[in-house]
Amino acid sequence: MTATVHHLGNRPEPSLDPMIRLVAADLNQVNAVILERMQSEVALIPELAGHLIAGGGKRMRPMLTLASSRLLDYQGTRQFKxxxxxxxxxxxxxLHDDVVDGSGLRRGKRTANIIWGNPASVLVGDFLFSRSFELMVEDGSLKVLKILSHASNIIAEGEVNQLSAQRQVETGEDRYLDIISAKTAALFAAACKISAVVAERDEETEWALESYGRNLGIAFQLVDDAIDYAETSETMGKDQGDDFRDGKVTLPVILAYARGSETDRAFWRAAMSGERQSDEDLAHARRLLTSTEALHDTIERARHYGQKAIDALGPFPASRAKAAMAEAVEFAVARAY
Known part of the structure; x- marks a missing residue:
């Protein structure tokens, strides 16, 4: 079968719905596992974990595992756990991020750390990490365990790297890309790659899916960082201007700082150090991001990585799963518009 060529931007209104429909039955199985394994005799654990797990997220990462399994026509059940x-x-x-960031809102709901406190959030996060490793061990594949445990390690490194770069307005684009490749893209990549392992495909297939997930993850985070400066928090599911007030030096800020006048740079230094955090300061930041085309170019970079994700699907024959996975990339980028 001849592979279909997809290009970012082919669809006027891309949607995640094709992927949701593709994996709906499988996701019910996954949700059953999640519900079962988040239980504990310690009542606070399922109460707090359930608050976040049932908080309206799209389950993007597990859906990638399920969609990748469909892409490979895997007929087993290992992908559910x-x-x-x-x-x-x-x-x-x-859970850990919200504690570090002091976040008060996620997906329109109060964060667990605000309701139950930081210690409970950290400890329940630890509980969920340990549950994930139990599920990996039950699967029995040392290769799967290696992929997911390595991803967990990379995510932690990325979070520490981001913390050490916080409020450092001189942070370069290369370091920023290292951070988001670790804290976001690593799990996207692993979620896809493990499907090739359970389907017993060759390394070329593993790396194609890993490339798809990694590039999608980078594009996804670039868009998230751009829409943090949107006029409304509805598309973000978090407080408006969170990154700005937390002093997170994301790509829009890096580009605007590099392109700005000395007066503009002085503003960014003050803003990232926490001295300029009012609504008026946020509005001024938006104006600078627009006038320097920093937001525009951040989205263009997201489109670049999105196209790389779609290109990684090239070796696979045309199928419903492939089309859904390609459109999921377009959806991830289109959130910025």
Whole structure:
């Protein structure tokens, strides 16, 4: 069968719906595993974990594991527990991130650390990490365990790297890309790659799916960092201007700082150090990001990585799964518009 060529921007209104429909039945199986494995005799654990897991997220990462399994026509059931493990890793990192960032809102709901406090959030995050490793061990594949445990390690390194770069306005684009490749793209990549392992495909297939996931993850985070400066938080599911007020030096800021006048740079130094955080300061930041085309170019970079993700699907024959995975990339980038 001749492979279909996809190009970013072919669809006027890309949607995640094709992927959601593709994996709907499988995701029910995954959700059953998640519900079962987040239980504990310690009542606070399922209460706090359930608050975040049921908080309206799209389950993007486990859906990638399921969609990749469909792409490879895998007929087994191992992907269900592994997709749940992926979601537990992601949820654990969110709990820890909200504590580090002091976040008060996620997906329109109060964060767990605001409701139950930082110690409980950190410890339940640890519980979910340990549950994820139990699920990996139950799968029995040392290769799968290696992929997911390595991804967990890379994510932690990325978070520490981001913390050490916080408020450092001189942070370069290369370091920024290292950070988002680790803290976001690593789990996207692993979520896809493990499907090739359970389907017993060759290394070329593993790396094609790893490339798809990694580049999608980078594009996804670039868009997230751009829409943090959007006029409304509805598309973000978090507080408006969180990154700005947390002093996170993301690509829009890096580009605007590099392109700005000395007066503009002085503003960015003050803003990232926490001295300029009012609504008026955020509005001024938006104006600088627009006038320097920093937001525009951030989205263009997202489109570049999105196209690389779509290109990675090239070796696979045309199928419903391939089309859904390609459109998921377009959806990830289109969130910025």
């Amino acid at each position: 592994l997709a749940a493990a992926v979601e537990f890793i992601h949820t654990a990192t969110l």
